[in-house]
Amino acid sequence: MKFDELLMIPGPVQVHSRILNAMAKPLIGHRTPEFSDIMKNCTLGLKELFGTDGDVYLISGSGTAGMEAAISSFSKVSRITCIDNGKFGDRLCRIASRYTEVDALRFEWGESIDLEKVKESLENGSEAVAFVHNETSTGILNPAREIAKIAKKHSALVIMDGITSVGGDEVKMDEWGIDVAIVGSQKCLGIPPGLAAVAVNERAWEFYNEKAPFYLDLMAYKKKLKDWQTPYTPAVPLFVALNEAIEMIKEEGLENRIQRHRKFSRAVREWAVNAGLELFPRLNEYSSYSNTVTAIKMPEGITDKELRGTLKQEYSITISGGQEHLKGKIFRIGTMGNIGKREVVATLMAVEDILTRKGCAVPAINHALEVLK
Numbered sequence: 460m461k462f463d464e465l466l467m468i469p470g471p472v473q474v475h476s477r478i479l480n481a482m483a484k485p486l487i488g489h490r491t492p493e494f495s496d497i498m499k500n501c502t503l504g505l506k507e508l509f510g511t512d513g514d515v516y517l518i519s520g521s522g523t524a525g526m527e528a529a530i531s532s533f534s535k536v537s538r539i540t541c542i543d544n545g546k547f548g549d550r551l552c553r554i555a556s557r558y559t560e561v562d563a564l565r566f567e568w569g570e571s572i573d574l575e576k577v578k579e580s581l582e583n584g585s586e587a588v589a590f591v592h593n594e595t596s597t598g599i600l601n602p603a604r605e606i607a608k609i610a611k612k613h614s615a616l617v618i619m620d621g622i623t624s625v626g627g628d629e630v631k632m633d634e635w636g637i638d639v640a641i642v643g644s645q646k647c648l649g650i651p652p653g654l655a656a657v658a659v660n661e662r663a664w665e666f667y668n669e670k671a672p673f674y675l676d677l678m679a680y681k682k683k684l685k686d687w688q689t690p691y692t693p694a695v696p697l698f699v700a701l702n703e704a705i706e707m708i709k710e711e712g713l714e715n716r717i718q719r720h721r722k723f724s725r726a727v728r729e730w731a732v733n734a735g736l737e738l739f740p741r742l743n744e745y746s747s748y749s750n751t752v753t754a755i756k757m758p759e760g761i762t763d764k765e766l767r768g769t770l771k772q773e774y775s776i777t778i779s780g781g782q783e784h785l786k787g788k789i790f791r792i793g794t795m796g797n798i799g800k801r802e803v804v805a806t807l808m809a810v811e812d813i814l815t816r817k818g819c820a821v822p823a824i825n826h827a828l829e830v831l832k
């Protein structure tokens with residue numbers, strides 16, 4: 460018999476039935492007061508998740524559309540420092556290089572960011588910095604507040620990919636000094652893929668590039684926001700989904716939601732180290748483990764295909780492997796969005812079953828259960 464997949468990957472995530480049901484309602488037109496109401500709710504709700512009084516622009520497109528909108532719209536700089544300690548940091552470098560000169564600060568994937576290097580790059584005349592807050596590819600949480608602090612000393616623009624932190628972990632754009640930040644719909648917000656949101660403060664407009672790609676030019680979104688509208692036809696069902704997701708976040712309470720995400724990822728880590736596995740990221744005094752996705756080294760004696768393939772086949776649970784050169788070297792368990800203890804325990808038990816059968820781990824679920832109490 461075929462069962463519904465349980466998606467325990469860092470996006471797209473499991474979508475709650477309340478959200479699926481909201482999306483199944485008859486479509487509404489977008490140039491209507493009904494749509495504007497939804498748009499307003501979504502925008503105001505997202506502002507809280509970003510921790511900003513600034514604008515939030517909603518783009519119909521995946522997270523990468525948000526990254527490109529942010530960088531291309533605010534690329535009036537002679538040089539931008541892009542920090543790469545994982546796949547998405549590398550993507551920031553690649554996007555930025557299409558619009559301006561890039562100072563790429565590259566660290567081995569899984570490594571922490573050396574803040575001295577950021578300082579040096581800005582001292583050398585870079586006028587902006589772009590980085591990933593929660594590097595999904597390696598399971599590391601980069602020090603947003605510290606990076607922004609260094610940037611502020613040089614009055615540099617700060618662009619942050621918060622795609623897997625906003626809505627799941629603490630993000631305080633205004634307090635930290637982040638000028639532009641991005642989130643994607645299919646991660647901690649818990650709705651299907653296809654929406655990106657870019658939060659922007661007033662200062663960012665000093666860096667506005669009027670040659671940004673037409674669809675991604677944030678000025679168009681800014682102009683329409685006054686009427687709670689989008690410049691082009693939006694992905695209406697996804698806005699309806701986001702509206703429901705925001706309502707669910709309000710019901711749960713943002714602080715509770717953040718604590719839940721932290722608890723779930725801590726449970727995964729406690730399980731992993733006690734099972735005899737090794738966490739992938741190499742931390743320094745400023746970085747920490749991600750609170751939304753856990754990257755674990757693939758143990759000796761089992762292949763990626765054996766682990767993830769068996770998990771999918773026997774348990775209908777999907778977890779992620781490594782990306783690019785990390786393929787086969789790590790596996791990643793996402794604990795994002797609207798999931799409960801059931802999903803976390805089932806996933807860990809199933810992974811443990813497959814690993815112990817192969818002699819690659821020892822039972823350790825009690826350590827996870829202790830955290831989840």
Ligand SMILES: *Cc1c(COP(=O)(O)O)cnc(C)c1O
Pocket residue numbers: 469470521522523524547591593594595620621622623643652
């Ligand atoms: C998923 C993700 C992206 C890319 O989002 P897409 O929706 O795949 O375009 C960018 N940054 C981070 C940190 C992500 O996790």
